[in-house]
Amino acid sequence: MKKLNRGGHKHSRKDSSRVAGPGNYLIVTEGIETEVNYFNRIKARIELAYKNEINVDKVILKVHGTGRSTKVLVKEAIKKRSLSTYSEVWVIFDKDDNIDFDEAIALAKKEDLNVAWSNECFELWLLLHFQDLKSAIPRDDYYSKLSDHFKKGNINKGIYDKNIKEIFDITFPFIDKAIQRSHNLICDCTLDRNSSPTKMNPCTTVQDLVEELIKYIK
Template identity: 35%
Template sequence: MGDLSKRELKITNRHSGRATCKEREEKFKLKEGQVRFLIVCEGKKTEPNYFKAFIENNTSVVHSEIQGVGMGTVALVKKTLEIKRDLEKKNAMKFDRVWVVFDKDDFEDFNEAIKEASRCGIQSAWTNESFELWYYLHFEYLDTAIGRKQYIEKLENMFKDKMRDGSFKYEKGASDIYDLLQRYGKEEFAIKSAEKLRKSHKGKGTNYAKHDPCTMVDKLVEELRSPSQYKEE
């Protein structure tokens, strides 16, 4: 413990009284109406780490599978269908909700991926342009289109200010990002800001590549917060 940094020590202390996944599953396994989530992410660490920590902190979600596969847009949708088929066959069970999480980046098939996911019954937690937009909305509303590098710079500066720590460095894939957002940001504000952004693009139709900035991550977050209403019969 003596070798932990101040940042790591804070997170360790906050997790010390938290139930493990196995303990939570034992606690909730006899309850009806549980929802099984499959969440497949473009990134291998950033998005999976965020959602895994989210579920660790929201005990109403017990049964979930979260994977980061390192591919985006249409390729991600196809991979998700493959993962869903294999896991359901292996475990003799059905996922109630299936989500893909991806950014626009430089992909030219962004709109096509959203359409294909919908056609296959998969929900899309997409962001234009970068997943870090969702993080930044925990602090301030942002309706200016900027690049991925700028999102990271703005997010890093925001944390430096909130933490009063000029040495803070934002690291993609950091395992403690959810905890930091909960400690220094406001999730409810992020949800309202995401909704406001979507309304600002209402006149642009389904050309989501032009909805910049915009995110649907809040939709997945809200499902994870209140999963029982999405249980399929």
């Protein structure tokens, strides 16, 4: 016997296939601008999508930009997790010049934290929305390449900078391509046996977190 919905009617196929409401996520990020802006826009979209079904005052996504890196960031996330209850906790950080990059990822996994890391930087994830990238490039080149794409698309006066509030909205139309390109990079590094994140350049796992969240808004 089919279950009835709140209106006393049989559930349609659409009702039964609906994704369950989002959990309570904690995201602790090294960056205090780009990453915070990016995930706060996802938060806003999730709350809008579920505004008639959840209390929008409830914390669905809590994003903390710390300005701290690698192992220090992981320890900060562990501390924040102890202060409340979360369905998932994520840490986001870049390789940059951090010598404890691999150690931080290992510590996070040991403590049952999810990691969205980027080698070289978060801008790799953004750049993959617009193009493939198979070889390592200097950090500044990410900014110039993104600015080139912004010029072509007449985005933000043709200039990429780290504090664009709508960076998620700008890149969202190309998100499926970015996800596929990111997974391809992971596969390429695995085939090359570069299993150490420090050696996996360019590479990112930000797509794992993004895929987890956008299912609530797509």
